[in-house]
Amino acid sequence: MLLDADLTGRTVLVLGEAHAARRVLRRTAAAGAAVRSVTTPSALAKLPDGAIAGVDLLAVVGDDPAWQTALEALHARGRRAGWTVPLVVRESAAAPGGQIILVGGGPGTTELLTVGGRAALREADVVLYDRLSPWEDLAELTGGAELVDVGKRPGHHAVPQSRIQELLVDHARAGKTVVRLKGGDPFVFGRGREELGAALEAGVPVSVIPGVTSAVAVPAAADIPVTHRERSHMVTFVSGHAPLSDAEHHHLAGLVTGGGTLVVLMGVGTLNQLVAGLRRAGMAARTPLAVVERGYRIDQATTYATLETAARGALAGATSPAVLVVGEVVRLGRDCPDEIALAVDAVTGAVP
Ligand SMILES: C[S@@+](CC[C@H](N)C(=O)[O-])C[C@H]1O[C@@H](n2cnc3c(N)ncnc32)[C@H](O)[C@@H]1O
Numbered sequence: 001m002l003l004d005a006d007l008t009g010r011t012v013l014v015l016g017e018a019h020a021a022r023r024v025l026r027r028t029a030a031a032g033a034a035v036r037s038v039t040t041p042s043a044l045a046k047l048p049d050g051a052i053a054g055v056d057l058l059a060v061v062g063d064d065p066a067w068q069t070a071l072e073a074l075h076a077r078g079r080r081a082g083w084t085v086p087l088v089v090r091e092s093a094a095a096p097g098g099q100i101i102l103v104g105g106g107p108g109t110t111e112l113l114t115v116g117g118r119a120a121l122r123e124a125d126v127v128l129y130d131r132l133s134p135w136e137d138l139a140e141l142t143g144g145a146e147l148v149d150v151g152k153r154p155g156h157h158a159v160p161q162s163r164i165q166e167l168l169v170d171h172a173r174a175g176k177t178v179v180r181l182k183g184g185d186p187f188v189f190g191r192g193r194e195e196l197g198a199a200l201e202a203g204v205p206v207s208v209i210p211g212v213t214s215a216v217a218v219p220a221a222a223d224i225p226v227t228h229r230e231r232s233h234m235v236t237f238v239s240g241h242a243p244l245s246d247a248e249h250h251h252l253a254g255l256v257t258g259g260g261t262l263v264v265l266m267g268v269g270t271l272n273q274l275v276a277g278l279r280r281a282g283m284a285a286r287t288p289l290a291v292v293e294r295g296y297r298i299d300q301a302t303t304y305a306t307l308e309t310a311a312r313g314a315l316a317g318a319t320s321p322a323v324l325v326v327g328e329v330v331r332l333g334r335d336c337p338d339e340i341a342l343a344v345d346a347v348t349g350a351v352p
Contacts, residue, residue, distance in 0.1 A: 008032035011054050015044060016061025019175065020093035023123060024061050030144035041070035055086045062093035094123065098172035100199045102192050104185040104211015105133030107218055109296040110141070116209040125176035128167060132183025132321060161191060165198035172204040185213040189239050189265050215263045218295030218323040222302040223334040226261050231328040234260040240267025240274060240324070249277030256283060261327035268320045275310045278326070283307055288330035288340050291315050293322040302333060304340050
């Protein structure tokens, strides 16, 4: 859209009803233009010639034919008075009522933000975001939306979930398009269904745009596939938010021994308990593990271990955010050390 170009020093006249034109007005101002607006075709007809003289661009919002008629009249007026009508661009109107869009932002790079996610951000009046989403580029992706950080980070208290849900509903009820931008996918350890539920309960229009989950994408950033023919034919996503029970450790150890992969999110704080629990559950000492920290960031790092070396502290330096992978697929990872990549296969006993 032309309005995404640098418009510094330009004057743009936006033609459209205030609510429908609010997104175009915001983006035009964010692009550096001096913005004026006219909300009805009859007001355009009454504009003095002098008011049109300094305009570089006319942006018509929506497809109301009354604007086309008014523009034709303006052309006729210009021909009579000896001036030309500025360049005209067409822009779509913002949604008429308020709405909530839950957007999966992927693991933190705009490269992995979906086309649908980008389109929703362009429509947004307000964005409530987490720090695991591609938040650093939001000013550019939205063009002037109100940006609200509701995530946890050092020295900043996370906004409670109930308050986030209230904010979503309040903004939508005020007629705004509110995007809830979350890291990864909203429905993978993301509390997205709670936010969807709050919107449904409030009777506010809501939609979900899935995202690229870190559970798959962060291992992939280290070349680790979460499944691989003849190595792993199932994958289990585990929350490491709280320590697991012994029964759960047994269950997970059985899944890996049976040819599966475990992918643990939020697992840095409970890593020691997980490793000890899997050992107690009888998982083979040579089972490989990898921790991929800060996937897709400039300082992304991958550390490899076996269950045995992890128990001796090989992964002790890992920090959040990180994704932990357990299972034979780890041996395929980039720069996996030979002693792990070529170790005796924990499942089959064969050297891979
Ligand atoms: C609350 S969960 C949200 C997961 C998200 N809904 C998803 O689908 O990716 C947060 C966890 O995701 C993982 N995570 C998200 N982005 C990451 C990244 N760029 N690098 C490493 N881990 C990441 C970490 O395990 C982190 O603790």
